[in-house]
Amino acid sequence: GAVVSQHPSRVICKSGTSVKIECRSLDFQATTMFWYRQFPKKSLMLMATSNEGSKATYEQGVEKDKFLINHASLTLSTLTVTSAHPEDSSFYICSARALGGGHTDTQYFGPGTRLTVL
C-alpha cells in the first residue's frame, strides 16, 4: 500500500517551454501533497504544499507564477514549470501524506521526475 506514481520520469525540453508533472496516490487518498526539488548531493527542498481544493502554499523564494500547482482531486496533483530555463533543471519529487491507519502523517514519495532544460 501507499504507492505514489509520478509522470513523466524524465523529460528534456527546450528553454521557454512549459512542462507538466503529474503526481498520483494510487491506493490511498491524500488531502495533502508536497512538491520538492533536489539538486545533486543536496538535501530535499520543499517548494510547496498542495491541499486538495485549495491554493497551494509556496515556500519562500519559490515563484508561484512559475511553478503552477493544481490539486484537483484527492489522488492527483500537478506541477507545471512554466517557461522553463536551464536553471530549472533538477530532480522534482512529489510526496503524498497518508491519513489514518498506522501511518498517519507519513509522506510517501513518488519516483521523481528528472527535468533537463536545454
Next chain:
Amino acid sequence: GQNIDQPTEMTATEGAIVQINCTYQTSGFNGLFWYQQHAGEAPTFLSYNVLDGLEEKGRFSSFLSRSKGYSYLLLKELQMKDSASYLCAPMDSNYQLIWGAGTKLIIKP
C-alpha cells in the same frame, strides 16, 4: 532555528551492523521519520517514531529520545543494496518535515 545533524558519510562492511545518529532541533515536534534514498531515486519510507524508545522493523530499527533531540537508525546484517543515503526528518509543529543532507552509507564487501 531548525536544524538536523547527521554524519555526512559512513562506511561499513557487508554483514555487519551500523548505527546512524541524528540530532535535531525543531520548532515543536510531531515525530521523526527515517527515509532511504538511493542515488538518483526518490526517498522511500523506513520508519516513524513519535514516542521515546526503539521501533524494530526487520533488519532496521529506529530509536528516539525526545528530551535529547536524538534519534538513530540501526541497520543489521548489512547487504550491498543498503548502500544509500539515509535521511533523518523530524516533523515540526506545522507538520512539515525538516530535511538535512542525510548520511551516505557505503557498504564494502
